[in-house]
Amino acid sequence: MRLPTPCPPVTTTAAPETTTRVACTHCGDDCPDEPIALSGQPELHFCCQGCKAVYELLDASNLCTYYRLDEQPGQRVKTVELPGRFDYLDLESVQSQLLAFRSPTLARLTLTIPQMHCASCIWLLENLFKLNAGIRESRVNFLRKELTVSYQPATTSLKEVVTLLAAINYEPQITLAELGAQPHAASRTLYYQLGVAAFGFGNVMLLAFPDYFSFTEGLHTAFGRFFGGLSLLLALPVLLVSARSFYQSAWQGLRQRYINLDFPISLGLTALFVTSVFDVLTQRGPGYFDSFTGLVFFMLIGKWVQQHSYDALRFDRDFTSYFPVAVTLLTKAGEQSVSVKELQAGQRIRVRHQEIIPADAVLLRGVGLIDYSFVSGESVPVAKAVGEVVYAGGRQVGESVELEVVREVSQGYLTQLWNNPAFEKEARPTLETYANHVGRYFVALTLTLAIGSVLYWYPKDPQMALRAFTSVLIIACPCALSLATPFAMGAALRVLGRRQLYLKNAAVIETLSRADTLVFDKTGTLTDAHRAVVSFCGPALSSEDAQRVAALVGQSTHPLSQRLALHLGPSAFRIDEYTEIPGQGISGVVAGTSVRVGSAAFIGADVPSEASEERSSKVYVALDGQPCGHYAIQSDYRENLPTLLKNLGQRYRLALLTGDNDADIIRLRQLFGAEAELRFQQSPLEKLAFVEALQQQGRRVVMVGDGLNDAGALQRADVGIALTETLTNFSPACDAILEASSFGRLATILRFARDCRFIVLATFGLSFCYNGIGLSLAVQGLLTPIASAILMPISSLSVMAFATLLVRYAAHRRQL
Amino acid sequence: MTIIFLLIGISLIVALLFLGAFLWAVRSGQYEDTYTPAVRMLFDETDDTETKGS
Known part of the structure; x- marks a missing residue:
C-alpha cells in the first residue's frame, strides 16, 4: 500500500570529507558547512541544534531504532522553545474537554499529529512509554494521523505528555475544534450490513440450487418446504438489517417531497420480498429470496466502493480548527492562561512568537509582524505599529506583543463569516444527481407498465395479472442503475486521488x-509563494555592493530575506556584528562597509506615505548609513x-x-x-x-x-x-x-470529470437494456425465479465492470 | 435422505460462526485502521540488539 505522504527521499550518505553535501542524521536536510557533530559520536552530523537535541533525547532512552527503520526519518525542528507554551493544558476546563477518559489512575485522549509520515514515526510514537514512565500505552492510527495515549495522572500530566511530543518534534495539533469535539466514530454500520447480506446471500443461494437444476426434482419435492422456510429465515435479517438504509433514504426523500433512486429500489425490494413470502407460505414455489439477498449485497458493495475516504484529510474545517485553545491573558495579578472562548472585548492579551491572534485587537505594545498566510495566502508578513488594529487569524512573528481585544472571537472581521447562513447545516438542498433524476422517471414508467399489464391480463387471467404486476415491480428495481454511479465515481475518485x-x-x-x-x-x-520577481528601484548597486547585501540577507530566515538571497545568489563576503531586529530589519558590517537591510524606518529613508499602498513588498537598503534604494519583491503567477x-x-x-x-x-x-x-x-x-x-x-x-x-x-x-x-x-x-x-x-x-459524466450515462444505457429484457419477460408473466436469478447477477456484475473499466480507460486517455 | 437436515444444520452453524467472527472483527475496530497493524508487526520487540531495519 502506498503511503499518503511519501517518506523523505533516501539520500545516499557520502563520506563527509569529500562532498559538500552532508545529510543531517535526524532529518536528512543539508547540513551547514560546519555540521554540528555529537561529542560522543563525531561521525553523526546534524543540521541544527534542534535536530541534535532530538537525537540526544532518543539516544539517552535507547530509542535509536528510530533511525534504523527509515533513513533520516525526522523532520527539521522548526519550533522554538517557549516557556509556558503548554501551560493551558493544566487548565481544568481544557483537560475535561480534551480527555476521552478520566479516572484517578488512568487518563486517555486522542491527539492529531500531522507530522507522522513513515514507519519510524509509528515506532517512536508507540514507544513513548520508554521516554516517560507515566505513559501506559500509545497507539497510532496512521491513516488518520492520530495517536491515542493513555497515561497515569498520578505520575505525569497532560502538559508533560504534550511537551514530550513537542520535544521529539511531533507536536500535536490542539486547536479550538478539538475542544468539545466528539471522538471520531467511524461508521461501522455498512460493514455489519455487508456481512449480514453476504451471509444471507451465500446460504440462500445454496438452498436455491435444487430449483435451478431440474434433475434434483426429487430433492425439491422432499425438501421444498424446508428449504423455502429456511430461505425466508435467512432473508429476514437481510431485509431488517442490510436493506434498511435504502428504505431510510427513500423515506427521507419522500418527506422532502422528492423521489430519489432509493425509492424505486425500495419498491422493487418490497415487491420481491412480499411475493417470495407469499410463494413460500402458500407453497407455490421457492420464491425470489436468492435474487433479493443478492440485490441487497451487490448494492451495498456499490455503497462501499463509493465511500472511499481520505482519513487524514478533513473537509469540514472552520476557523476553530486553526485557532488556539488558550491565550495568555494579562490581568493585574499577572499572566494567566484562559480559554479563547471566554475572551471578551476590552481584555488585554499577550501573543508570542508563532502564536495565532485569536480575536480582532488593537496593538498596545511591541512590534507586530503578522503572517496572514492562512487567511489570505500572502506569505510575506505585514508590519503593524502600536495603535493599529490587528485582525484575528494572523500569526505573530518576532517579539511578543500586547493586544487589547476589540471584538469577541466569533464576531471578528474574519470569523463573522461563519455566522452566514451558508454555513448552516443542510442549507444546501438535496443534491440533484443524475441517478435521482433518472429514478423519478423510472418510478413513473414502472407504475405505468405495471398497471398496464394488470389491465391487459385481468380480463383473461386474474391470477396472471397479479403475477405480471409483481414481476414488473421486481424487475424494475433499478439495481444495475444504482450501481453505475457508485462504481464509475468510485473509480474516478481513486484516479483523481493519485493526481493529488x-x-x-x-x-x-x-x-x-x-x-x-x-x-x-x-x-x-x-x-506561487515560491516564485518571486525581484527588482531594484534606485541607482543601480555595484556588483560588489550587491554581494554585500547578499551576504547579509543570507543570514536571515525572514521570508523576504530568503527570497532576496535566492535572487542575489551566494556571496563570499564575511559578516561581522550581525544583528537582526524582528519586524524591522538586519544589519552588519560586510567587508568593511556597514549594511542595513529592512523597512524604510529601519534604514532611515523618507518614504511617501502612499507608497505603502502598493502591492509589492519592499526591502530598503542602506550602505554606510546612506539609503540607496529598495528591492521590490512580488509574488509571481x-x-x-x-x-x-x-x-x-x-x-x-x-x-x-x-x-x-x-x-x-x-x-x-x-x-x-x-x-x-x-x-x-x-x-x-x-x-x-x-x-x-x-x-x-x-x-x-x-x-x-x-x-x-x-x-x-x-x-x-x-x-x-x-x-x-x-x-x-x-x-x-x-x-x-x-x-x-x-x-x-x-x-x-x-x-x-466531463468524461465521467458520459461514462455514467453510457452505463445507465447498459442497465436500461437489462431492465428492458426483464420487463419484456415480466409483462408476459414469464419472469420465473430462475430467470431473475440469472439476470440479476449478470446485469450487476457487467455494470460494475463496464463502469470501472471505462473510467480507467478515460483516465488513461487523458493521461491522468 | 434425512441426513440432509443434519448437514444443512451443521453448515449453517459453521456459516454463523464465520458471520460472528466477522462481526467481532468489525466491532473490535479492525476495519478502521487497515495500515498501521501491517507496519507494527514488523517491529522488533527489543531495541537493544542490533537490528537490520525494515
Whole structure:
C-alpha cells in the first residue's frame, strides 16, 4: 500500500570529507558547512541544534531504532522553545474537554499529529512509554494521523505528555475544534450490513440450487418446504438489517417531497420480498429470496466502493480548527492562561512568537509582524505599529506583543463569516444527481407498465395479472442503475486521488462535470509563494555592493530575506556584528562597509506615505548609513497559468476575486481575457456574495481558493476546491483539496470529470437494456425465479465492470 | 435422505460462526485502521540488539 505522504527521499550518505553535501542524521536536510557533530559520536552530523537535541533525547532512552527503520526519518525542528507554551493544558476546563477518559489512575485522549509520515514515526510514537514512565500505552492510527495515549495522572500530566511530543518534534495539533469535539466514530454500520447480506446471500443461494437444476426434482419435492422456510429465515435479517438504509433514504426523500433512486429500489425490494413470502407460505414455489439477498449485497458493495475516504484529510474545517485553545491573558495579578472562548472585548492579551491572534485587537505594545498566510495566502508578513488594529487569524512573528481585544472571537472581521447562513447545516438542498433524476422517471414508467399489464391480463387471467404486476415491480428495481454511479465515481475518485485532487465524496465529480463558471482567488492560488520577481528601484548597486547585501540577507530566515538571497545568489563576503531586529530589519558590517537591510524606518529613508499602498513588498537598503534604494519583491503567477487560463477560458466563464488592490490589473486582464469579471478589494463576505449572485443567475460555480478569507466562497460554491502547498497544512472547509503542484492539471481534471459524466450515462444505457429484457419477460408473466436469478447477477456484475473499466480507460486517455 | 437436515444444520452453524467472527472483527475496530497493524508487526520487540531495519 502506498503511503499518503511519501517518506523523505533516501539520500545516499557520502563520506563527509569529500562532498559538500552532508545529510543531517535526524532529518536528512543539508547540513551547514560546519555540521554540528555529537561529542560522543563525531561521525553523526546534524543540521541544527534542534535536530541534535532530538537525537540526544532518543539516544539517552535507547530509542535509536528510530533511525534504523527509515533513513533520516525526522523532520527539521522548526519550533522554538517557549516557556509556558503548554501551560493551558493544566487548565481544568481544557483537560475535561480534551480527555476521552478520566479516572484517578488512568487518563486517555486522542491527539492529531500531522507530522507522522513513515514507519519510524509509528515506532517512536508507540514507544513513548520508554521516554516517560507515566505513559501506559500509545497507539497510532496512521491513516488518520492520530495517536491515542493513555497515561497515569498520578505520575505525569497532560502538559508533560504534550511537551514530550513537542520535544521529539511531533507536536500535536490542539486547536479550538478539538475542544468539545466528539471522538471520531467511524461508521461501522455498512460493514455489519455487508456481512449480514453476504451471509444471507451465500446460504440462500445454496438452498436455491435444487430449483435451478431440474434433475434434483426429487430433492425439491422432499425438501421444498424446508428449504423455502429456511430461505425466508435467512432473508429476514437481510431485509431488517442490510436493506434498511435504502428504505431510510427513500423515506427521507419522500418527506422532502422528492423521489430519489432509493425509492424505486425500495419498491422493487418490497415487491420481491412480499411475493417470495407469499410463494413460500402458500407453497407455490421457492420464491425470489436468492435474487433479493443478492440485490441487497451487490448494492451495498456499490455503497462501499463509493465511500472511499481520505482519513487524514478533513473537509469540514472552520476557523476553530486553526485557532488556539488558550491565550495568555494579562490581568493585574499577572499572566494567566484562559480559554479563547471566554475572551471578551476590552481584555488585554499577550501573543508570542508563532502564536495565532485569536480575536480582532488593537496593538498596545511591541512590534507586530503578522503572517496572514492562512487567511489570505500572502506569505510575506505585514508590519503593524502600536495603535493599529490587528485582525484575528494572523500569526505573530518576532517579539511578543500586547493586544487589547476589540471584538469577541466569533464576531471578528474574519470569523463573522461563519455566522452566514451558508454555513448552516443542510442549507444546501438535496443534491440533484443524475441517478435521482433518472429514478423519478423510472418510478413513473414502472407504475405505468405495471398497471398496464394488470389491465391487459385481468380480463383473461386474474391470477396472471397479479403475477405480471409483481414481476414488473421486481424487475424494475433499478439495481444495475444504482450501481453505475457508485462504481464509475468510485473509480474516478481513486484516479483523481493519485493526481493529488482529493474529493470529499463521489458526488463532487458529477457537480464538477456540470460546472460552467470558475472563480479564482489570487494570492496563494494564482500566485506561487515560491516564485518571486525581484527588482531594484534606485541607482543601480555595484556588483560588489550587491554581494554585500547578499551576504547579509543570507543570514536571515525572514521570508523576504530568503527570497532576496535566492535572487542575489551566494556571496563570499564575511559578516561581522550581525544583528537582526524582528519586524524591522538586519544589519552588519560586510567587508568593511556597514549594511542595513529592512523597512524604510529601519534604514532611515523618507518614504511617501502612499507608497505603502502598493502591492509589492519592499526591502530598503542602506550602505554606510546612506539609503540607496529598495528591492521590490512580488509574488509571481504560477508557471503554467497562462496556458491553463487560456484552456479553461474556451469553455468556462472565468472570474477573479481578490482582497488585494488592482495594481496588477493589466496583467490579470491579459491572463483572464476581456470577458472575465475581475473584482478587487473583496472582503470575505463580499466573495461569498459574489458566488451567490452568480448562482442566482443559474450558474454552477467552482471556486478555487486557499485561505480562510475564501472559506465563505468555497462553502457557497457548488464545488469549492482548496489549494494547498502541503497536505498536512490547514485548508478551509471545501469539497475538494488540490495539491498546488497539480494546479496546472486543472483543465485536464475538469475534462476528465466531463468524461465521467458520459461514462455514467453510457452505463445507465447498459442497465436500461437489462431492465428492458426483464420487463419484456415480466409483462408476459414469464419472469420465473430462475430467470431473475440469472439476470440479476449478470446485469450487476457487467455494470460494475463496464463502469470501472471505462473510467480507467478515460483516465488513461487523458493521461491522468 | 434425512441426513440432509443434519448437514444443512451443521453448515449453517459453521456459516454463523464465520458471520460472528466477522462481526467481532468489525466491532473490535479492525476495519478502521487497515495500515498501521501491517507496519507494527514488523517491529522488533527489543531495541537493544542490533537490528537490520525494515
